Amino acid sequence: MRTNLVLELQDVPGQLVGVLGPIGTLGANIVTVIHQRDIKTDKGMVPVQITIEGDQNTLDVVLKKLKELNIQVMAVDGIVLKEKITTILIGNIVDRDVKDTMDTINSLEGVQVADLELKLSENNQDSSTKIVVEAEYGNRDMVMDKIEEIADIKEFKVISEV
């Protein structure tokens, strides 16, 4: 069985070897490595695609090892494990405490506000805020529920991604 993994590595010498070494010792056969240093993720990291061969058990052990090494797995077989969630809120954002909105989102596990931009309109009532949240794969619904909850209390309209 072959599995494609996309890992997020720091763009410093030795990082790649530091990851491939431990994977090899776990019995997984590394078939290909695609290391494109010219592509950078938002945080200035480099995505590295590796294909490994081994049974399900081997794959599980590899994923566990990567977690131990604190290596972020961005995708397994094309499925993104970390994603950005963009939302626009319309309402009286300023009066309703922007910081509190951010703190509430940041308090969720594995979730972080990566970007926030405000655009005031003539009427404060319908100012707009864009919030970009970075969350581990699988947390989208939880994040959206939280944002809806905040919006309900603070009377914001939520425009969410399709």
Add this chain to the structure above:
Amino acid sequence: MRICLMGFGAVGQGVARVISMKNDYLNNKYGLDLKLVAVTDTSGSAISQDGLDVDLLLETKALTGKVCKYPEFGIPDLKNSKTMDMVDYDVLLEVTPTNIEDAQPAKSLIIKALEDKKHVVTSNKGPLALFYKELMSLARENNVQFKYEASVGGAMPIINFAHDTLPGCEIESILGILNGTTNFILSRMTREGSSYEHTLQEAQVLGIAETDPTQDVEGTDAACKTVILANSILGTDFTLEDVKVEGISHITSEAIALAKKDGYLIKLIAEVSPYSLSVSPRLVKEDSPYAVDGTLNMATLKTDLADEVTVVGLGAGSLETASAILSDLVNIWKKL
């Protein structure tokens, strides 16, 4: 095939023009001769068992605004079910205004036709969004065909497409833009950076938005369509009150600008799943299938076998809507 046409507005006249344009073509290709035996509007009816002259009918309506002024065969004040009783017909073509309170007069007309064992074609969302199940079982009981392609997405093929072109696929969900007026307004706000109020006025001047735009801009029109798609394609039993609806009247040019900066557009998106129906403004990627411009409609069907399939087309217009009605008529004819 003899047609009894109820309603002679934009859509009804579009159908008459299509019959005038296409009768030879339909005859040669399918052996189908469409004959208009009765037409009604609010003035009354025109009835001729031998078939009305569609060009003369269009001319009469254009000149007088009344079909009852049709030479010789016009009958003032004769309307609705009384008209249906006066002629022999094969298909009731119901294109009266949408009424989302009680779906009348369309509902009664459709029921009467089905009970009289006539096939029915409609472009009217009202009866379908409120009484889908009831009408469908009535059609089945009476062994007649009931078709409504034009009720969702105008010329965009979706209902017959899902049933006839993807018959082996299970459709898991549908996501789409089902209202041309709001898509026009949002597209224009994105391009011009203009305010909602200003853009709505512009759309009204262009005749794209109605004088009372409520049903479009508050999402009700799209909500009716989600109900029709869910019941017809996903096999659910929803009605209009099951839809979570939010319109576009609170969308500001600032929100659109913020979205645009990150490569997003704001679109009024209808979401149809077996568990819930919703209509709300959403962010879509600029390079995605949802990024259709102007009055276009689109829908992406998520299927079990074919993954995602997307259709796009004009959501309204006289001839465009008539084209969907014509597909229904031809399909009925083919199955006779």
